Amino acid sequence: MFELKVGWRNILRHRRRSLVTLLAVVTGVVSIILFGGFVQANYEGLRESVIRSQYGHLQVYQEGYEAKHRSTPEKVRLSKQESEKIVSIMERDPHFIAASRRIEFTGLLGNEKQSQAAVIRAVDPDAESLINSALTIIDGNDLDSSDAEGVLLGEGLAQSLNAKTGDSLTLVSATVGGAMNAVDVRVQGIFRSFAKEYDDRAMMMPLSQAQRVLGTDAVDMVVLLIDDTSKLKGVKAALGASLKQAGLHTEMQTWDQLASFYHRVVELYDGIFLFVIIVIAVVVLFGITNTMMIAVMERTAEIGTLRAIGTRQTGIVKQFVVEGLVLAALSSVVGVLIGVALSRGITGLEVMMPPPPGSSRGYPLRIALVPWVWMVSAFGVWAIAALATLFPAINASRKSIVDALRHV
Amino acid sequence: MSMIEARGVHKSYQMGSTEVHALRGVDIDVAEGECVFLGGPSGSGKSTLLHLVGGLDRVSAGSVKIRGFEVGALHGKTNDAELADFRCRNIGFVFQSFNLLPVLTVAENVEYPLMLAGASDKARRVTRMLEEVGLAELAKHFPNELSGGQRQRVAIARALVHQPSLLIADEPTANLDSQTGDRVIELMLALSRKQGSSVVICTHDPALLARAPRRVLLRDGCIESDETIESNRTIRTESHASAAAAVAA
Numbered sequence: 026m027f028e029l030k031v032g033w034r035n036i037l038r039h040r041r042r043s044l045v046t047l048l049a050v051v052t053g054v055v056s057i058i059l060f061g062g063f064v065q066a067n068y069e070g071l072r073e074s075v076i077r078s079q080y081g082h083l084q085v086y087q088e089g090y091e092a093k094h095r096s097t098p099e100k101v102r103l104s105k106q107e108s109e110k111i112v113s114i115m116e117r118d119p120h121f122i123a124a125s126r127r128i129e130f131t132g133l134l135g136n137e138k139q140s141q142a143a144v145i146r147a148v149d150p151d152a153e154s155l156i157n158s159a160l161t162i163i164d165g166n167d168l169d170s171s172d173a174e175g176v177l178l179g180e181g182l183a184q185s186l187n188a189k190t191g192d193s194l195t196l197v198s199a200t201v202g203g204a205m206n207a208v209d210v211r212v213q214g215i216f217r218s219f220a221k222e223y224d225d226r227a228m229m230m231p232l233s234q235a236q237r238v239l240g241t242d243a244v245d246m247v248v249l250l251i252d253d254t255s256k257l258k259g260v261k262a263a264l265g266a267s268l269k270q271a272g273l274h275t276e277m278q279t280w281d282q283l284a285s286f287y288h289r290v291v292e293l294y295d296g297i298f299l300f301v302i303i304v305i306a307v308v309v310l311f312g313i314t315n316t317m318m319i320a321v322m323e324r325t326a327e328i329g330t331l332r333a334i335g336t337r338q339t340g341i342v343k344q345f346v347v348e349g350l351v352l353a354a355l356s357s358v359v360g361v362l363i364g365v366a367l368s369r370g371i372t373g374l375e376v377m378m379p380p381p382p383g384s385s386r387g388y389p390l391r392i393a394l395v396p397w398v399w400m401v402s403a404f405g406v407w408a409i410a411a412l413a414t415l416f417p418a419i420n421a422s423r424k425s426i427v428d429a430l431r432h433v
Numbered sequence: 434m435s436m437i438e439a440r441g442v443h444k445s446y447q448m449g450s451t452e453v454h455a456l457r458g459v460d461i462d463v464a465e466g467e468c469v470f471l472g473g474p475s476g477s478g479k480s481t482l483l484h485l486v487g488g489l490d491r492v493s494a495g496s497v498k499i500r501g502f503e504v505g506a507l508h509g510k511t512n513d514a515e516l517a518d519f520r521c522r523n524i525g526f527v528f529q530s531f532n533l534l535p536v537l538t539v540a541e542n543v544e545y546p547l548m549l550a551g552a553s554d555k556a557r558r559v560t561r562m563l564e565e566v567g568l569a570e571l572a573k574h575f576p577n578e579l580s581g582g583q584r585q586r587v588a589i590a591r592a593l594v595h596q597p598s599l600l601i602a603d604e605p606t607a608n609l610d611s612q613t614g615d616r617v618i619e620l621m622l623a624l625s626r627k628q629g630s631s632v633v634i635c636t637h638d639p640a641l642l643a644r645a646p647r648r649v650l651l652r653d654g655c656i657e658s659d660e661t662i663e664s665n666r667t668i669r670t671e672s673h674a675s676a677a678a679a680v681a682a
């Protein structure tokens with residue numbers, strides 16, 4: 026194609042100017058790829074830590090749990106047989122990693138000097154150590170199924186009770202029958218999750234001991250962890266069908282239905298990302314417009330000549346637009362290549378980032394490889410280049426031929 | 434039908450608050466195959482007339498027809514694309530500063546009008562034309578590797594390759610030394626005569642004007658004199674071979 030040849034040669038002919046434009050566009054594309062990848066990596070990181078320190082991938086409850094568990098938790102619990110059946114059905118899934126039965130309740134935790142209300146999560150210790158892999162034990166050890174009295178305290182709760190690993194505490198709670206019951210527990214370890222507010226009030230303990238306190242063998246839920254978050258939809262559908270077939274009346278929630286915090290963070294970052302994209306788009310637009318305006322001006326006499334010889338106005342426009350598009354295509358390819366290389370390089374450096382807002386832990390800087398961001402930035406630059414070239418080109422093509430020829 | 438038929442041509446430019454009258458009522462006819470030299474002092478309106486006759490600009494009043502096709506009407510029925518297509522099929526231009534496309538090779542420059550016209554057999558016609566102007570060996574070179582005279586010969590090849598019925602040249606020798614200029618003119622006239630094209634050349638060169646078969650002198654936007662010199666007509670009827678020899682010299 027003739028216009029391509031001429032465009033390419035003009036790009037080479039004005040090497041320095043082309044290079045400056047190319048750099049501007051490449052910088053824009055690389056910025057979008059890096060920032061988009063960073064945001065995506067944060068989503069993934071946050072998602073996995075939400076899943077692996079709190080919610081698991083999926084939780085199965087007795088039907089009506091969501092509506093009634095706050096007022097009458099003891100009426101919407103899964104019986105021992107039901108919960109065991111659910112676990113055994115879950116175990117059949119090829120993506121299964123772990124299932125933990127949980128009871129959640131509140132109690133008063135205290136020693137001789139002070140007491141503190143605690144949100145207590147009682148779990149199957151062995152399964153839970155897999156599910157809670159993103160939970161950091163900052164002192165002591167994880168729960169142990171052979172030690173029913175050992176509990177974990179959240180960092181903030183331990184501080185407010187002045188409790189250290191090895192200390193004994195008394196847990197007071199109401200049984201399902203309404204009587205008060207107390208047991209002794211021993212601080213086995215202190216943990217830190219991604220959410221400080223949770224750590225300020227949370228305690229974890231083995232299920233068996235909690236059931237003794239509450240006087241029940243029922244559980245609130247069965248929490249499932251699978252090997253790949255992207256497979257969750259299919260797993261959920263299959264599980265739902267199997268549970269129904271087994272005659273169990275259950276309801277389910279996935280991690281993302283539970284984690285409103287996650288969605289707020291995603292929304293915030295999406296907004297910032299959009300803003301960054303717009304700023305970069307404007308910069309690229311002006312960069313290319315400027316280049317093309319100079320190119321058009323320099324070649325006024327050439328435009329006059331071409332028009333005199335019989336090139337139509339549309340032919341002139343086409344020539345410059347093709348030229349802009351060639352430059353943009355080159356820039357976006359280079360930009361994507363550099364962006365991808367930098368994404369890999371930066372992730373490889375394993376730089377630690379400071380804790381994000383609402384979190385108590387730093388995390389390794391990671392730039393995710395997100396093909397749709399590459400596509401959007403590459404094609405976006407293309408569209409912008411077309412736009413940026415169109416107006417100077419149309420302007421040039423409409424100039425009087427005689428004036429253009431006079432321009433030397 | 435005459436090649437060019439210009440009647441009562443006026444052209445004025447607005448320069449700030451004053452109006453510059455570049456042409457004030459010019460009538461001229463040019464026959465098929467005729468060769469006209471346009472002379473006159475600077476600012477007399479030579480270029481302006483050439484632009485109108487070449488369909489590059491519109492008249493302020495009057496009419497310019499090429500083979501009966503109205504090219505200069507003020508708000509003519511012809512739109513830009515039609516006029517462009519007309520130029521591309523019927524007119525060849527040679528400019529004072531050669532105006533070759535710097536990114537195209539000699540051959541590609543010459544090929545350009547053929548491409549616009551959608552002609553077939555382009556490569557052969559380009560080669561033939563480059564041979565005619567004696568630049569076949571430079572086909573793959575770029576304009577900046579050529580001398581002024583060579584560049585103007587490329588421009589002549591480009592102007593004539595599509596066999597236009599009218600060739601327009603605005604001071605084609607002004608940027609060349611007189612010897613080279615002479616050869617370029619010889620070549621241009623010989624080739625256009627061979628193709629049967631009409632030619633309108635404007636020049637400042639008195640020697641050239643003296644040898645013109647028809648000489649039109651402009652002054653202050655009007656035709657001062659218009660004479661056909663029969664003796665020059667025969668002088669110009671040289672064989673193409675001698676023109677080629679002039680090129681080779």
Ligand SMILES: Nc1ncnc2c1ncn2[C@@H]1O[C@H](COP(=O)(O)OP(=O)(O)OP(=O)(O)O)[C@@H](O)[C@H]1O
Pocket residue numbers: 428446447448453454455473474475476477478479480481482
């Ligand atoms: N675009 C324009 N705007 C204003 N005035 C113009 C324009 N083009 C030409 N003129 C004026 O029109 C008159 C004729 O100009 P033109 O270029 O036709 O002269 P010319 O005979 O070709 O002169 P030269 O021999 O110097 O090339 C001059 O007075 C010039 O200043």
Ligand SMILES: [Mg+2]
Pocket residue numbers: 479480481603
């Ligand atoms: Mg002039």
